[in-house]
Each structure stands twice: as C-alpha cells, then as structure tokens.
Amino acid sequence: MKGKLVLFILLLSMVGLLAACGENTADDVVNSLNKKVEDMQSFKATAEMEIETGEEPQKFDVQVWHKKDDYYKVILENELDEKGNQVILRNDEGVFVLTPSINKSYKFQNDWPKQHSQPYLLNSLVSDINNDSDREFKSTENFYEFTVKTNYKGNQQLPTQKIYFHKKTHEPAHVRVLNSQNETMVKVDFTEFEMNAEMTEDEFDTERNLAEGTISVPTMSELEEQSMSVYYPTNLPEGVEFTNEEVISFDGGERSILSYEGDKHFTLMQEMYNAGFPTSVEVPVYAKGEMVDLGFTTGHLTNNTLEWQQDGMSFVLASDSLTVAEMVEVAKSVQTQAMK
Numbered sequence: 275m276k277g278k279l280v281l282f283i284l285l286l287s288m289v290g291l292l293a294a295c296g297e298n299t300a301d302d303v304v305n306s307l308n309k310k311v312e313d314m315q316s317f318k319a320t321a322e323m324e325i326e327t328g329e330e331p332q333k334f335d336v337q338v339w340h341k342k343d344d345y346y347k348v349i350l351e352n353e354l355d356e357k358g359n360q361v362i363l364r365n366d367e368g369v370f371v372l373t374p375s376i377n378k379s380y381k382f383q384n385d386w387p388k389q390h391s392q393p394y395l396l397n398s399l400v401s402d403i404n405n406d407s408d409r410e411f412k413s414t415e416n417f418y419e420f421t422v423k424t425n426y427k428g429n430q431q432l433p434t435q436k437i438y439f440h441k442k443t444h445e446p447a448h449v450r451v452l453n454s455q456n457e458t459m460v461k462v463d464f465t466e467f468e469m470n471a472e473m474t475e476d477e478f479d480t481e482r483n484l485a486e487g488t489i490s491v492p493t494m495s496e497l498e499e500q501s502m503s504v505y506y507p508t509n510l511p512e513g514v515e516f517t518n519e520e521v522i523s524f525d526g527g528e529r530s531i532l533s534y535e536g537d538k539h540f541t542l543m544q545e546m547y548n549a550g551f552p553t554s555v556e557v558p559v560y561a562k563g564e565m566v567d568l569g570f571t572t573g574h575l576t577n578n579t580l581e582w583q584q585d586g587m588s589f590v591l592a593s594d595s596l597t598v599a600e601m602v603e604v605a606k607s608v609q610t611q612a613m614k
C-alpha cells in the first residue's frame with residue numbers, strides 16, 4: 275500500500291512538471307513572435323479601430339497589406355464619414371499618404387512605419403515588445419498579453435499599450451493604447467489575419483493606386499453641396515485662450531483662421547474647396563518634413579507647422595512656441611462645433 279502511495283505521488287509530480295513545461299514563458303512567446311516576423315513573406319489583416327478624440331469616438335475599418343521587406347498599404351475608412359478616409363502606401367519610391375476627399379496626396383522620404391508605434395501592424399507590435407526590457411507578461415485562457423511602452427513621436431500622453439495574441443496561432447487579437455491614467459484611448463480589434471497571403475508587388479504600385487484610386491474621390495456635384503464647418507481645439511495648453519476668428523471666402527472655397535494667445539500662442543487655419551482643387555491626388559506633393567501619427571489621420575510636421583487632412587478639409591497649425599508634443603495634442607483635439 276505504501277509503495278502504491280509513493281507511486282501515486284510520483285505520478286502527480288510528473289503531471290505537474292509536464293504541465294509547467296507546457297506553459298510558455300514570456301521569452302518563449304517573444305522568441306516565437308520574432309521567428310514569425312522573420313519567416314513571414316507577407317500578411318493581410320483587417321481590423322476595427324476606435325479612437326477617443328473628443329466628445330464622440332471615431333471608428334475606422336482598417337485594411338492592411340504587407341509584403342516583405344518594405345511594402346505596405348493601409349486603408350483607413352471612417353465608418354461614419356467617408357471624408358475621413360485615408361491611404362498610406364509604401365514602396366521603393368517612398369511613402370505616400372493619399373486623402374481622396376480633398377484630392378491630395380503627399381510623398382515622404384522616410385522609414386515609416388519604423389519611426390513609431392503602429393497598433394495595426396504586426397511588425398510594429400513585436401518591435402515594441404522587443405524594445406521594452408520592462409515589459410509585463412500575462413497568460414490567460416485564450417491570450418498572451420503584453421504590457422509595453424509605446425513609441426509615438428511628440429506624444430507622451432499615450433505611454434502604454436496592451437497587446438493580445440491568440441494562444442493557438444500567436445497572431446494579433448487586440449491592442450489597447452492607454453493614457454497616463456490607464457484609460458483606453460485607442461482600441462484595435464483584429465477581425466482577420468492571414469499570414470503569407472498571396473500578393474504581388476503590383477498591389478503596392480504607385481501609379482496604380484494613385485490613378486485607379488483605392489478609395490473614391492468625390493465628384494464636383496458632391497463638393498458643391500459641401501459647406502465648411504469651423505473646427506476648434508478642445509485641448510489647449512494651460513494659459514492659452516481663443517482671441518480671434520476670421521473667415522475668408524476665395525474662388526472655390528473658404529478659409530477660417532483661428533488665433534490663440536497666452537503663455538504660448540498658435541494659429542489654426544482650415545480650408546475647404548467646393549469648386550475644384552488646386553492639387554490632384556495623382557500628383558503627390560513632396561513633403562520635406564516628418565510623418566506624425568494623429569490617430570485618426572497622418573500629419574505632416576515641418577519647422578513650426580503641422581498639417582493634416584480631416585473630414586474633407588485641410589488644416590495647418592502654426593506656432594513658434596508650442597512643443598511638438600503640444601502641437602500633436604492640440605491637433606488631436608480639433609473637432610467641429612466645440613467651444614472656442
């Protein structure tokens with residue numbers, strides 16, 4: 275009887291040992307993710323993204339194509355307003371940001387998406403995990419969860435992200451980007467993910483994407499029906515107040531100029547064209563500055579100005595006293611019918 279009891283205890287110990295051996299550690303999962311990124315030739319992904327930018331969150335459908343090493347195409351479609359649609363394209367010629375609603379595109383020469391965190395790109399998520407030596411790891415019933423630092427240029431307001439991977443496939447499932455109060459400001463939920471999906475380089479061809487249009491450009495009749503709503507920032511630096519608003523009509527559109535003064539000062543210009551555009555989406559404007567992720571769109575930072583497109587309008591924020599981080603925060607808070 276005693277011998278059987280000893281044998282039973284030994285069997286239980288072996289079962290416990292095998293169970294412990296079968297549970298992946300943080301290093302095991304990181305090594306697996308690194309190998310997945312290293313070995314993959316391509317991936318396609320679709321996701322739903324929600325961004326807290328003010329009173330109402332903005333929701334986007336995200337489509338991603340990636341082909342090794344540096345071919346990317348990302349389509350951001352605003353669920354409520356197609357004027358917020360945007361395309362980011364990277365190939366051998368550079369990086370292009372297309373905004374069909376204002377018939378405009380920019381060309382950048384930089385290393386996007388390696389510059390900062392991208393919550394809908396597997397490569398970027400794995401890179402952020404590798405770069406944080408203080409990362410936190412948790413294993414739940416269905417997911418491996420990492421809590422790591424973000425890398426957003428000029429934006430210290432979103433310091434942390436939680437990244438969830440499916441246990442069975444090690445494919446991305448969810449991303450939650452948090453502010454300094456641990457409140458979720460950006461949600462990304464992957465609905466489809468296909469590793470080593472078949473695709474050709476033509477998918478990333480500049481002329482094809484610019485000429486054919488991955489998302490439609492509004493017609494002249496649609497433009498003529500649009501009217502400009504003035505947008506105001508809701509997040510102002512301490513000691514800064516609204517002082518003046520000037521609306522100028524010009525041939526084919528309207529321009530609003532808002533002035534803010536105080537401890538720091540800035541000017542916000544916004545314009546809408548309703549009778550034709552001075553540019554064409556098929557002829558990219560060369561951008562000498564840097565791409566800046568504003569969450570709901572991509573901005574263009576150069577010297578003391580930050581330019582972006584939003585809801586079918588063009589915005590320029592100019593200041594020689596705001597820091598880059600402050601400019602980003604002001605831009606992210608700009609919304610229609612807000613308090614001045």
